[in-house]
Structures are given as structure tokens and as C-alpha cells.
Amino acid sequence: MDDALTRLAQLTRVHPRLDLLCRFADSWALPHDPEPDGAAPFHIVSRGSCTLELPDQRRSLALVAGDVVVLPHGARHTMRSDTALPHHAGPIVLTESHNGAVTVRTNADGQDASCEVICGHFRFEQARSNPLLAALPDALHLAAGRDAALARLGLLVEAVRAELQEARPGAASIAANLASALFTMIIRAHMDQANELRGILALLGNPTTGRAVVRMLEEPARPWTLEELADASHTSRAGLVRAFRKQADVAPLGLLAQLRFQAAAQLLTSTELPVSEVGVRVGYQAEEAFSRAFKRHFGVAPSEFRHAAI
Incomplete structure (x- = not known):
């Protein structure tokens, strides 16, 4: 099966892109619109905890450091703090800067961030006829920090974070290549963990x-x-x-x-x-x-x- 998965991953032609390193303090919430076909947003929680809401599915996922979530079909979602924003609260104020490897977005404003999330996209070629993409659920959630069998996934997550954090020469390219390997590991873990597979x-x-x-x-x-x-x-x-x-x-x-x-x-x-x-x-x-x-x-x-x- 592993050799078959390797070949299937090669046929799938996934291009990772790391968009943001987000650092948040206090209460916060960021909605994300649906993505076009072939664009799968992913979020890697590298510090603290947060919640991903899927309003169209009327469910949410609790995420902690080491967790990875991929939305293969570009579902509308909201990333937020564990404590929701009050209804009367206005939009959160975010600042952005580039550290040489990735854009850093934060509302911490000099405070220590309580939550850190790496955000990016996997772009699939030939999305409409891709048998692997068609077989994936709306949300893939891998809890790397809670399962000893996924220890290597956690190490890979930490390697991505370190590259983006340190922003040494070549960091963006190295982190993107690590993210490509991360995708295949996520599929393998999904096959090991899922109660029901499809396609x-x-x-x-x-x-x-x-x-x-x-x-x-x-x-x-x-x-x-x-x-x-x-x-x-x-x-x-x-x-x-x-x-x-x-x-x-x-x-x-x-x-x-x-x-x-x-x-x-x-x-x-x-x-x-x-x-x-x-x-x-x-x-x-x-x-x-x-x-x-x-x-x-x-x-x-x-x-x-x-x-x-x-």
C-alpha cells in the first residue's frame, strides 16, 4: 500500500504554498471564504490552542499545538480563539510584516502570543478529475500531539515552524518542501485513523x-x-x-x-x-x-x- 500511496501522491501533483505565520493574543476570530476548486487551505497549530469552525457542516474542531487540519475541498471556515469574541466586538486589528521567509500577521501588539498558526494552501492540478482529491473528506484533522504513532508528523510540523521562525536563507523553499512531504504523511495517517475511507x-x-x-x-x-x-x-x-x-x-x-x-x-x-x-x-x-x-x-x-x- 505504501508504494501505491507514493505513486498516487506523485500523480496528484500537489503544490504547497505557505502564506502566513499568525500570532494571536486574547480573543480573536478570522473568517475564511470558500476556495476555488483545487485549492485546499491548511492550518498548522505550532503553539497554544484554537478552534476551527465549519459553519456549513455545523461543527467545530478543537486544535492544539502539533495539530494539522486540511480542508481538501476549500470549505468555508473560521479560525478563532477558544473563547469566542463578544457579539458587540468590532473587527480585530492586525498588523503584517515580512520576516524574510513568510508574512507574519499578529494582533499581539507587543504582547506574548498565546496561539501561533502557520497557514497555507495545497494546490492540486486537475482537481476535477483527481481520484485522490475526490476520496478526501471535507476536513482532515490530524492530532499529532496526541498520538504516539504520529510522532514523525509532529517533528515535521516543528521543522516547518523552525524554518519560518528563524527565517534563515532558503527558509521559504525548505518549509514549502517540508509541507509537500507533510501532505503525503497526512494522507497516510488518514488511512490509518479514519473509521471509513472512500473512493x-x-x-x-x-x-x-x-x-x-x-x-x-x-x-x-x-x-x-x-x-x-x-x-x-x-x-x-x-x-x-x-x-x-x-x-x-x-x-x-x-x-x-x-x-x-x-x-x-x-x-x-x-x-x-x-x-x-x-x-x-x-x-x-x-x-x-x-x-x-x-x-x-x-x-x-x-x-x-x-x-x-x-
Whole structure:
């Protein structure tokens, strides 16, 4: 499963961006509007505690130092102190400065900050057809400080904080790369902790369907038949189809097509390979057939897709 997760993370093409280092004192609240498709805000609590409210879901999450929360689908939310602002309170006064690595936002005004939060975004390529993104819930909350199994996640959080705090040369680049690794660790922890998985993560978590998905990820260009995938999964063709439908409401060969197009999109945007070679690498021997199928999936021809990404 770990190798499959590595490949899936590579196909997902996540670009982290660290926006703010927020330092707060007293009572405070900051609302965040919904994000566009493909933009997933995240918050890392590096000191103190706070609350994340999800008004559309009518729930809130209590966060403490070491916790990470990601909103994969850009949900509207509010970050606030544990004690809510009085109804008559006006907007909080914030000052901003850049420390050489990140913008620092604060209302402390010379006071010691009781809460510190690192805020950023993960940007997903091809968000509308991304099987990993589709499998994620509205909110991913990892309580690194409360679970010994997530000790390494806590160390990574502290490393990000230290880079932004010290603001030494190269700190912004180092912190962003650490955040990219953090995303994969968050997905792995979600698979370990979640009571219920969905989509491709549910398929990977099931022994029968997981074998088939691993084989697809290992050899996306192979002309897989349903019978070959069923044999690899130690089940019948009908059994494999039923298992895929039950776990993720998708057909095995339908998922294979999604993974192939995800791989093709990655090759088009990250290499200069000819369109014909990209097609071969994802299982299409004829360029014309690949271009037609790609356009049906993404709405544009491969060459247009590549040009738009430049």
C-alpha cells in the first residue's frame, strides 16, 4: 500500500504554498471564504490552542499545538480563539510584516502570543478529475500531539515552524518542501485513523480491490483486461466488479482510465515528450486515439492542455 500511496501522491501533483505565520493574543476570530476548486487551505497549530469552525457542516474542531487540519475541498471556515469574541466586538486589528521567509500577521501588539498558526494552501492540478482529491473528506484533522504513532508528523510540523521562525536563507523553499512531504504523511495517517475511507483510498484499504489498484499504478500502460485484474486480485471478474462498486462506486477499467489520464496530464505538464510518446506511456499506441480519449476526459486536446499549463 505504501508504494501505491507514493505513486498516487506523485500523480496528484500537489503544490504547497505557505502564506502566513499568525500570532494571536486574547480573543480573536478570522473568517475564511470558500476556495476555488483545487485549492485546499491548511492550518498548522505550532503553539497554544484554537478552534476551527465549519459553519456549513455545523461543527467545530478543537486544535492544539502539533495539530494539522486540511480542508481538501476549500470549505468555508473560521479560525478563532477558544473563547469566542463578544457579539458587540468590532473587527480585530492586525498588523503584517515580512520576516524574510513568510508574512507574519499578529494582533499581539507587543504582547506574548498565546496561539501561533502557520497557514497555507495545497494546490492540486486537475482537481476535477483527481481520484485522490475526490476520496478526501471535507476536513482532515490530524492530532499529532496526541498520538504516539504520529510522532514523525509532529517533528515535521516543528521543522516547518523552525524554518519560518528563524527565517534563515532558503527558509521559504525548505518549509514549502517540508509541507509537500507533510501532505503525503497526512494522507497516510488518514488511512490509518479514519473509521471509513472512500473512493480510491477505500479501494487501497481493501485487500481484494487494493491488489488491482496497485497493479494499475505500477503498470498503467499495460493493456489490462478485467480478467487479468481479477486474477491479480485472487477473485472472479464479477467479484472484482462488485467489490469496486461497493467500495468506490466505480468500475475497475473506469478507474484505470482515470489513472491513465492523470498520468498523461502529469507528463504533459512536467516533460517535453511528444504527445504521441505520452500516449504510449499511458497505454495508447495511436496518437489519434489518445488525443480523442484525452479530449473526452479533460475537454481539451493534449497540446492545448500542455499550452494552458505553461
